[in-house]
Amino acid sequence: MNVEMLPIEIIGLKKNLQLAIQTIRELGCMHIDEITESMGISARPLTLDRETLSHQEELSYLVARIEGLLDALSVQEVESVRPKKEDCLAEARNGVETLSPTVQSLADQREKLQTEIASLPRYEATLRKLLPISPPSAHEVGKVTIGILVSRAHVGILDSIGRRVLDLTAGRAEIVASDVDTSTRAMLLVFPEEFTNDVESLLGQEDVSRLRLPSELGEGPPDVVLAVLHRRMVDIPIEIQNIDRELSRLASLWGAKLIAWRDNLRDQIEANSVLPLFGETDMTFVLAGWIPKKDLDRLRESLTEMLDGKVLVRQLSITPEIKKLTPVALQNPGPAKPFESLVNLLALPRYGHIDPTRLMALFFPLFYGMILGDVGYGLLLLVLGFVLLRKLKRGVARDVVIVLIMGAAWSILFGILYGEAFGTLGEHLGMHALWFDRASADHVAALLIMTLVVGAVHITLGLILGVWEAFKDRSRNHLLERGGMLLALISLFLLVGVLAEILPAELKTPAWVGMIIGVVLLGASLGWLGVIMGPIEFIGLIGNVLSYLRIAAIGLASVYLAKVANDVAGLVGNIFVGIIIALLIHALNLVLGAFSPTIHSLRLHYVEFFRKFYEGGGRPYKPFRSSFNIGLDYSYDSEEG
Amino acid sequence: MENGLAIGLTAIGAGLAVGLAAIGTGLAQARIGSAGAGVIAEKPEALGTIILLVAIPETMVILGFAVAAMVLLLGG
Numbered sequence: 001m002n003v004e005m006l007p008i009e010i011i012g013l014k015k016n017l018q019l020a021i022q023t024i025r026e027l028g029c030m031h032i033d034e035i036t037e038s039m040g041i042s043a044r045p046l047t048l049d050r051e052t053l054s055h056q057e058e059l060s061y062l063v064a065r066i067e068g069l070l071d072a073l074s075v076q077e078v079e080s081v082r083p084k085k086e087d088c089l090a091e092a093r094n095g096v097e098t099l100s101p102t103v104q105s106l107a108d109q110r111e112k113l114q115t116e117i118a119s120l121p122r123y124e125a126t127l128r129k130l131l132p133i134s135p136p137s138a139h140e141v142g143k144v145t146i147g148i149l150v151s152r153a154h155v156g157i158l159d160s161i162g163r164r165v166l167d168l169t170a171g172r173a174e175i176v177a178s179d180v181d182t183s184t185r186a187m188l189l190v191f192p193e194e195f196t197n198d199v200e201s202l203l204g205q206e207d208v209s210r211l212r213l214p215s216e217l218g219e220g221p222p223d224v225v226l227a228v229l230h231r232r233m234v235d236i237p238i239e240i241q242n243i244d245r246e247l248s249r250l251a252s253l254w255g256a257k258l259i260a261w262r263d264n265l266r267d268q269i270e271a272n273s274v275l276p277l278f279g280e281t282d283m284t285f286v287l288a289g290w291i292p293k294k295d296l297d298r299l300r301e302s303l304t305e306m307l308d309g310k311v312l313v314r315q316l317s318i319t320p321e322i323k324k325l326t327p328v329a330l331q332n333p334g335p336a337k338p339f340e341s342l343v344n345l346l347a348l349p350r351y352g353h354i355d356p357t358r359l360m361a362l363f364f365p366l367f368y369g370m371i372l373g374d375v376g377y378g379l380l381l382l383v384l385g386f387v388l389l390r391k392l393k394r395g396v397a398r399d400v401v402i403v404l405i406m407g408a409a410w411s412i413l414f415g416i417l418y419g420e421a422f423g424t425l426g427e428h429l430g431m432h433a434l435w436f437d438r439a440s441a442d443h444v445a446a447l448l449i450m451t452l453v454v455g456a457v458h459i460t461l462g463l464i465l466g467v468w469e470a471f472k473d474r475s476r477n478h479l480l481e482r483g484g485m486l487l488a489l490i491s492l493f494l495l496v497g498v499l500a501e502i503l504p505a506e507l508k509t510p511a512w513v514g515m516i517i518g519v520v521l522l523g524a525s526l527g528w529l530g531v532i533m534g535p536i537e538f539i540g541l542i543g544n545v546l547s548y549l550r551i552a553a554i555g556l557a558s559v560y561l562a563k564v565a566n567d568v569a570g571l572v573g574n575i576f577v578g579i580i581i582a583l584l585i586h587a588l589n590l591v592l593g594a595f596s597p598t599i600h601s602l603r604l605h606y607v608e609f610f611r612k613f614y615e616g617g618g619r620p621y622k623p624f625r626s627s628f629n630i631g632l633d634y635s636y637d638s639e640e641g
Numbered sequence: 642m643e644n645g646l647a648i649g650l651t652a653i654g655a656g657l658a659v660g661l662a663a664i665g666t667g668l669a670q671a672r673i674g675s676a677g678a679g680v681i682a683e684k685p686e687a688l689g690t691i692i693l694l695v696a697i698p699e700t701m702v703i704l705g706f707a708v709a710a711m712v713l714l715l716g717g
Contacts, residue, residue, distance in 0.1 A: 346689035445714050448707075543700055546707050550699070553706045603696035606689070 001355050003292045003329040005031075005621070007316040008299075009041055010287040016307045017278075017285045023306045024287075025271055027299055028625025031327045032289040035279045039316055043279030043286040052275070059089070059269050065096050066262040072107045073247055075255035089268075092261035099254055103247070110243045117236045124229055126211060129180035130188060130222040137174050138190045138221035145221045146199065147211035148187045152179065158187045161206055168202060169195045188222075267626050274624055288316070290327050290621070326351035328618035335406075336361035338399035346606050347616025354465055354613060356605075363458060363609070364403065364601050369410020370454070371555045371597035373438070374562070375431075376422035377590055378411030384594075407597065422586055423562020438559045447552045455548025456493060458604070459541070462612030463489065469613050480525035481537075482612065488518025488538050489545075544608045550600050558596075561589045655709035662705025669698035 008030075012020050024030050035041050130147050138145045150158060162175045173191035180186045191199060203210055279286035291299055300313040316322065328351050330340050339361045349355045372378060385405035392398040419433030420426050427439075436443045436450070463486040470478035491514030497503035498511060523534025565585035572578035677691035 344689075346693065444710070448710055448714075543704065547700050547703050549707050549710075550703050553703060599692070599696070600699075602692060603699065606693045607696055 001331050001358070002349065002351055002353075003331045003621070004294075005290045005326050005329070005351065006293050006296055007039065007318060007322050007326070008289060008291055008296065009039070009314045009316055010303065010311065011284050011314070012303070012307055012311040014280065014283060014285050016310065019306055020285070020287070020303065020311065021271055021274065023302050024299070025625055027295070027302055029295040029623050030289050030291050030299060031621050032274050032277050032287065032624045033325070034277050035286065035288045036325075039288050039322065041279065041286060041288055041316075043281055046275060046278035046280040046285060048275055052272070056269065056272055059265050059272075062089070062092055062096060063262055063265045063269065065100065066092070066258050066265070069096065069099060069103055070255070070258055070262070072103050073251035073255060073258075075251050075258065077259070088261065088264050092265060095254070095257060095261065099250070099258075103250060106243050106247055106250075110240060110247075113236050113240050113243070117233065117240075120229055120233055120236075124226065124233075127222045127226045127229065129184075130186050130211075131226065133176045133178040133186060133188055134222045135174050135176055135188065135190055138188070139224075142193050143190050144193050144196050144199075146189045146191075146203070147222070148189070148203070148208055149180070149184055149211055150187075150208065152183055152185050155185050157206065157208065158185060161203070161208060162187065162189075164202055165189055165191065165199055168198050173199075190221075271626070289624075292329065323352065325619070327621035329621035330355055330357060332357045332361075338402040339364065341396045341399035342403065342602065342605075346610065346614075348618035348620055350615045350618040353615040353618075354469060356610060356614060359461075359609075360605055361406075364605060365406035365410045367454075367551060367601040367604060368407030368597040369412075369414045370451070370551050371600060372407070372411040372558065372593050373414035373418045373555055374420045374422065374558070374593070375412050375415035375426060376420075377558075377593045378408045378415050380590060381405075381408035381411065381594055404594065404598070407601075411597075420559065420562075423559055423566055423589075425562070425566050428566075438556060439563055444552075444556070447556075448549060451548050451551040452545060454551065455545040455604075455608070456489075458548065458609055459545055459612065460486065460489060462609045466613035469615065477525045480521050484518045484521030484523075484525065484534075485538070485541055485612075486518070488515050488522065489541060491515035491518055492542070547608050548604065550604070554596050554600055558589060558593055561585065561592070565589065651712060655712045658709040658712060659702065659705045662702045662708075666698045666702040669701070670695055673698070 010020065010024075024032075035043060035045075126147075126149065134145075137143060148158065148161070158177055162177070165173050165175060169191045173189060173195070175187065175189055177185060177187040189199065200210075277287070279288075296313075296315070303311045303313060328348050330343075330349075332340060332355070336358045339357045342360060342364070343349065343355070343357050369378075372381075382405060385401050385408055388401045389398065389405065392401060415421060415426075416431075417433070417435040418438050419431045420438065421429065421431055424439050433440075433443075436447050438444075438447060463482055466482035467479065467486055469475075470482055491511045494503060494507050494511035495515065498505055498508045519534050519538050522537055523530030526533045526537070562585075565582045568585065569578035569582035572581060673695050677695055680687050681691055
């Protein structure tokens with residue numbers, strides 16, 4: 001059922017703007033809309049002052065910083081509690097300022113160490129290559145060692161550098177070179193410390209890059225540096241561990257506070273996000289939107305009380321243009337509520353049109369039960385459903401599980417009527433069909449007729465609702481189309497009844513006449529194309545009724561698969577192998593039994609039933625309220641379904 | 642022998658009615674399904690519409706089933 005909505009306008013003094021937003025948000029029942037011309041409100045869009053804009057910017061900046069801190073501290077998300085409003089901004093600002101430098105420094109250190117430890121194996125490989133050619137003089141005090149690695153394609157440059165270094169140091173340098181692998185040649189220059197700058201500038205002029213090691217490894221001959229490097233490889237993981245320990249200490253100390261601040265600040269940002277929807281005059285703000293009829297008085301009283309009576313809450317007149325914009329909130333009793341998710345899966349019904357949730361709550365589990373119709377599978381699905389229900393607290397998945405439980409319950413009932421438990425196993429255990437024995441060929445025809453009757457009833461109901469909708473909307477075309485279909489279909493049923501000798505033969509002529517009139521009306525709704533399309537549409541309608549044969553067809557497939565499982569178990573010589581094979585086939589049948597009836601029942605509703613009357617495309621009702629309030633005040637909640 | 646042949650031909654006829662209709666449905670659903678999967682990746686809220694579109698060709702196999710049932714029950 002659609003909740004009745006009223007379009008309203010709120011006018012108040014600009015100085016009370018924030019208080020009004022806060023009050024409306026606390027109540028959480030108003031859907032705020034942009035002010036459009038069709039509302040007949042004369043106000044210009046609200047211009048935000050500099051103070052509001054900078055406040056919003058600060059909030060966003062602070063939230064970004066808190067998110068950065070939460071990320072750096074790897075804080076696990078927990079459900080936030082609403083902190084006290086006063087001083088939240090100041091408290092959050094101070095907290096972030098206190099915590100940021102420490103966390104930033106720890107995070108930088110950690111990143112640096114991680115980069116270092118990732119690079120050390122590369123340096124180790126290079127140093128190991130230089131180790132065999134390192135001369136003993138490299139260990140003398142006052143000597144500097146520089147390593148150079150060049151591609152063997154440019155090996156000539158090493159000889160030139162070697163000669164020039166010897167000249168520069170007046171022969172006091174020791175130079176060794178060796179191939180370190182198939183593509184690289186290494187050279188070590190060992191020379192007195194006072195020539196360091198000269199040699200460095202020479203290497204710079206020649207555009208040769210020397211082997212540069214991280215500063216933590218220090219300078220020196222390859223064996224000394226290698227020893228330092230090995231020590232670092234042991235020390236770094238310990239240092240990282242220490243940093244992680246400190247970060248997790250900070251996370252446990254600050255995590256909950258940071259999350260609470262973030263959520264509270266986000267809440268404030270969200271509260272101000274409606275400001276662009278406001279209108280203004282020189283002295284007042286203007287706000288327009290929708291409210292459920294039963295909440296109008298509550299909103300009026302709260303605003304009058306909070307704004308000291310200086311507010312006007314006015315109900316706008318409902319014009320056809322405005323009615324089209326009305327947001328939709330569905331309100332259904334508890335057992336039908338999960339089916340709202342299935343209706344929404346197709347489209348939200350339009351405001352003022354039929355909400356098929358309750359009808360779906362009646363027919364969907366019924367079809368499911370008629371298709372599966374097995375005590376054994378029904379019980380297993382029921383148990384599975386209740387187990388899943390304990391794990392799922394809210395959302396579409398929970399709704400689907402509740403639907404599954406209802407379907408399973410109907411399956412058990414139909415299982416008793418069909419005398420089935422794991423297919424034909426029930427029969428061996430003494431169960432007998434009370435209605436149809438689906439495994440028996442004698443009952444198949446009756447089963448098919450029964451499903452056709454169900455289809456006929458369902459489609460006829462859909463058409464009656466369609467005619468009612470068309471009448472309400474004063475839509476001539478829909479009335480002709482749906483009325484024609486209804487008349488032709490009922491006439492067809494009469495004709496079938498006469499041919500089956502259930503109804504008196506005198507009805508034959510009226511039935512033919514009714515069917516022809518129905519098809520003509522149906523064709524008339526389609527214009528000149530109706531001459532061809534009318535009969536085709538009617539054949540399509542008969543196809544819709546025949547489509548309900550799937551209730552029998554899918555059910556029979558399930559019964560015979562279960563029968564195969566039971567028979568195969570008996571045919572295999574070994575009892576254990578037989579039981580395992582039977583269990584596997586039953587498991588497959590159970591999985592199919594969970595999905596197939598759901599999909600097919602859904603299809604029968606979406607394609608066959610809904611298309612006769614359903615008007616989708618409604619705008620969801622999104623009440624302006626804090627995320628902390630969700631689920632507290634309202635039984636209906638568009639966001640939940 | 643003649644009776645046995647008639648039963649066999651009836652069964653083959655029923656099998657063809659369902660089987661060929663199922664192939665037709667399968668081909669249609671394969672195309673709609675692959676296009677639908679692409680749509681859902683871009684627009685998850687279209688799931689309901691896609692289920693509806695994928696489900697439409699199923700009528701063919703159900704009609705095939707109806708024909709097979711008639712062949713077996715009335716002709717057999």
